[in-house]
Amino acid sequence: MSTIASRLNAVLDTLPAGVELVAVSKFHPVEALREAYDAGQRIFGESRVQELLAKQPQLPDDIRWHFIGHLQTNKLRQIIGRTAMIESVDSLRLLQMVDDESARAGVVTRVLLQVHVAQEQTKFGFLPQELLDYMTAGGYRNLKATHLCGLMAMASNTDDVDRINADFQAVADLRNQIITACPDLTGFDRLSMGMSDDYLLAIARGANLVRIGSTIFGQREY
Numbered sequence: 001m002s003t004i005a006s007r008l009n010a011v012l013d014t015l016p017a018g019v020e021l022v023a024v025s026k027f028h029p030v031e032a033l034r035e036a037y038d039a040g041q042r043i044f045g046e047s048r049v050q051e052l053l054a055k056q057p058q059l060p061d062d063i064r065w066h067f068i069g070h071l072q073t074n075k076l077r078q079i080i081g082r083t084a085m086i087e088s089v090d091s092l093r094l095l096q097m098v099d100d101e102s103a104r105a106g107v108v109t110r111v112l113l114q115v116h117v118a119q120e121q122t123k124f125g126f127l128p129q130e131l132l133d134y135m136t137a138g139g140y141r142n143l144k145a146t147h148l149c150g151l152m153a154m155a156s157n158t159d160d161v162d163r164i165n166a167d168f169q170a171v172a173d174l175r176n177q178i179i180t181a182c183p184d185l186t187g188f189d190r191l192s193m194g195m196s197d198d199y200l201l202a203i204a205r206g207a208n209l210v211r212i213g214s215t216i217f218g219q220r221e222y
């Protein structure tokens, strides 16, 4: 078995039933993705539009591509219709653009709303209150070609387990608040949280989609 296949299986062995794995393959060559694919992996996460578009035609059609990076609006049109999910919709402006472009292209785009809970200034995402206000006001009912599937978040980049747990709990609480405030919202059931170093903590707080890169593919070259 290849190194990637054995690392992938080691990760899968730690996932409870009902938790899906996004293998984060950004910056790794298609050969690495192929090894994971041959070992059975079907969901891959990429964070750059050009990289995703370059890899896609070289790999089998039944891969479900998740876009997980900050999406620049000038590149949006290129990936509409090419992903199973955009996990990183991080502003109302981007959400509206995804919806408009999807309607224009005649497709429905599945998205997660990215929430900012980490301490770092640099991370993108909705503030929890901002998102709760939008959802409570029913703004999502005007979406024409977008299916809101849940929330995505990153925890603070720290060794402080209490802090990480608090970040994940805040996202889980927000999801519950949204579901309560929006009884007509269906299928808002994905909670994408947890990366190589903290996914077990995320799962303990309710994550059902984990995004794991370096533990499977090794370190990335930046």
Ligand SMILES: *Cc1c(COP(=O)(O)O)cnc(C)c1O
Pocket (backbone or CB within 6 Å): 024, 026, 047, 068, 069, 154, 194, 195, 196, 197, 211, 212, 213, 214, 215
């Ligand atoms: C790179 C990345 C990951 C994977 O990180 P690892 O620490 O390599 O597991 C997960 N989520 C997002 C949004 C990323 O950009």
